[in-house]
Amino acid sequence: MMKIIVCIKEVIDPNLAATSLEFDSVSNKVVPLPGVWLVINPLDERALEAALRIKDAHDGEITVITLGVNLDRHVLRKPMAIGPDELILLEDEAFAEGDSWSTAYALAMAIKKIGNYDLIFCGRQAADWDAGQVGLGVAEILGLPSITVAKKIDITDGKARVERVTDDGHEVVEVTLPALITVGEEIGELRSPTMAGMIAAKKKGAIIWKPADIGVEPSQIGTTGRRLKLVKLFQPVHEGKCEIIESETPEEAAISLFQRLKEAKILK
């Protein structure tokens, strides 16, 4: 039986970033306006989809693990409704505001405590800080081979055959399990939960682990453990204004747009 672990992160809905977040360049903090909600990091949802496909094809068990503070239990219901068997929360103030190192370290220590696994899936980056390193860091700390940006995975006889995206196409890579795999958009969207799944998820509990439970060095987790420090947070100033081509009908707008671009020598 395949034992699969999926690492997920709760983030503020990325669709809200343009309208409902303030980036305070004095305090270097992100200030959410009232009413923002959390979602599962979209690429971590896709990591879960990758895990579910393996579970569909082979006999498998999925453990979802997430690290954070004041984790929103509602948000966790959707992933738990779709197929995972177990949910582990690394929930403690001490884990908060970490960087890729301190987060990967905590996740890796938790996974060490879980013990046996064949595959670990992670999204390639989180929609908040876009660091793109935790998956690779977990693999490095656990001494596992890693394959990134997988778009298709087949398992045979303890080996994964992975199609991964490259800059000019894709390549097929083979690795003996256990291994860690990260995914991007190319793997596909997470399937929708059923009503029955959502109801069952409501009843599913979660295992909560604190720093002491997973044997981490306090100085290496959360904000204290950061190796990369944020010194400035700001929004680029956008110069220029969009020239809206006004007209009575869309067809006339098309003609005016063409003429405007010709006039500006953009169309030659």
Added chain:
Amino acid sequence: MAEYKNVIVCCEVKEGKLTPITTELLSCGKRLSDDLGEELGAVLVGSNVTDFAKEAIAFGAHKVYVIDDSLLADYQTDSYVLVMEKLAKQLMPRIILLGQTSTGRELAPKLAFRLGTAAALDCVELAIDPESRLLLQTKPVWGGNALGTFICESYPQIATVRAKTMSPLERDDSRQGEVIAIDASLDSSAIRTKVLEKVPEEVRGIKLEDAKVIVSGGRGIGSAEGFKQLEELAKILNGAVGASTPPCDNGWVPFGARIGLTGKTVTPDLYIAVAISGSSQHMSGCSGAKNIVAINKDANANIFKVAHFGVVGDWKKVLPIFTEKIKEFLAGYG
């Protein structure tokens, strides 16, 4: 105690020469090493790569470290991290720069974790802080809605750089430099992955990264059929077709057409965004375009905040006429 000094750049080679991002990195590295009063080194890792050392020198490197071994023919994390780890421990560079490429975005974090330091990926700006002499690493965060500047107080400081954000220096073949061959000393058993096959993507016509004109579509195109109209316009303009994420998820276009933060970065002269809302994740991939034209029926769409020209209207009514006018113009009638 020995000091960390100098900047090194990891070079990538394609089609018989240094890749464009490599030349951009070398110029960025030169600027940083000049600011530090230190030297720029280039690193060539691969098989049969020794000949490219001259090119690295022509683009600014004082020294080129060549690690040439048949086991390094294909990039694989294990082998490349091992050789870079050994090199970093030997040279003790202050800064290591890589491209934000398929290789760099894997190698940089793995190397940082291996060496007990940190990396920042997808940097769009790099500078030396005059007081601390630390590398100020600026990269997009929050889906490209903001920029964050980071520092790392451990060495080496490692950063990957986004393509087309740093201009390459002029190539100067009269520049002199030293080429140092380094033994890979690799044990093939240390390489835990195996590359079975490499499949180049099928590109009909111009590659997105090279196109001077791109016609790009979003969720509002509605179908693969709809994209045919964009293809027609792109063809007339000698351009390429791009897309945001939803058309790719829906299978209307291949993922290779995807432009964005985790997709392709393009810098065409003309970017025509058809039925694209203009999320920052998408705009991160095309904000370098010289002229952005947007057609969208939602007047409040974010695209109108970043485009240069816009039409608020239904693309199904606007695009055919627009295409027709361009056809006439190029045929000599307009």
